[in-house]
């Protein structure tokens with residue numbers, strides 16, 4: 001059970017397919033002395049204000065959006081109606097426009113043990129303009145509720161974009177703290193990547209799906225206004241009595257059967273979780289801290305992945321216990337496929353950052369030559385990346 005807690009307490013976010021760093025090994029071995037509060041992991045009661053059912057007959061609830069296509073011009077709106085199916089349509093319009101459009105979705109429902117769901121609607125909206133604010137309404141014909149979202153900018157190699165990162169959210173008081181902290185972050189995150197383990201309803205008898213409904217109402221305050229993009233964690237595996245733990249990591253480096261080697265083209269794994277789950281503190285970590293591990297800490301919080309351009313991205317971790325603007329940990333990442341041919345031109349806010357200074361000093365490198373990176377002995381010593389730990 002202890003190991004299960006360790007694994008379920010964290011979700012592995014793999015960014016390494018597109019990004020790599022190389023100085024991690026040089027700075028390996030830091031275990032933060034921060035330890036979060038151990039005793040605050042109870043689920044919020046069903047009558048909590050954050051689970052409030054919106055008033056009105058057949059009022060839409062659990063409203064959320066997710067990205068509807070690969071380009072960024074589509075959104076899928078989802079919601080649940082409790083009393084009858086009602087309308088499947090979404091009415092939407094661009095800000096400062098009087099032209100309203102309508103899209104038609106579909107409705108489903110399900111039974112699970114003794115639970116019967118409400119009427120779950122999904123409605124794709126297509127052909128939106130880039131980088132535009134849209135209002136939308138659901139519940140047409142009964143109780144209508146209005147929300148809004150902003151579409152992403154037109155894709156391009158140097159278009160900045162900021163993702164929020166949350167895993168293991170659950171619905172404890174700490175979950176509420178995490179979501180509030182995320183909402184109030186001064187960084188303008190545009191889409192949330194949810195890295196698995198959502199409601200923790202599976203911890204209840206018959207996986208009490210009422211806890212899926214409360215969770216849907218809980219996250220609506222964010223998920224109705226920006227896309228949440230999902231991956232499934234072990235707590236989404238709905239079969240009993242025991243869940244077989246599976247891993248999406250191809251090579252298990254903690255079993256002693258293999259060991260990592262120094263290679264700047266290797267993926268970077270940022271393992272985050274503990275958005276507020278009810279499973280308690282995950283303190284059991286591999287001892288001593290392995291060389292491949294740069295930094296580790298047990299704290300409730302959320303991450304931000306701020307993609308600056310084709311070359312640079314910035315990851316930061318934000319503890320719930322800290323102020324909204326505080327970064328407990330941070331890390332610069334460099335795209336291994338787009339290394340700089342010319343010395344870096346630093347964004348204004350980065351001019352004093354050591355990373356840029358290192359890049360300006362570094363030897364120009366060819367682009368798109370991953371193979372040469374793997375074989376060039378100079379590659380592993382070129383100071384392209386600064387692993388910033390604050």
Ligand SMILES: [Fe+2]
Pocket residue numbers: 007008009010011168196197233234273
């Ligand atoms: Fe988890």
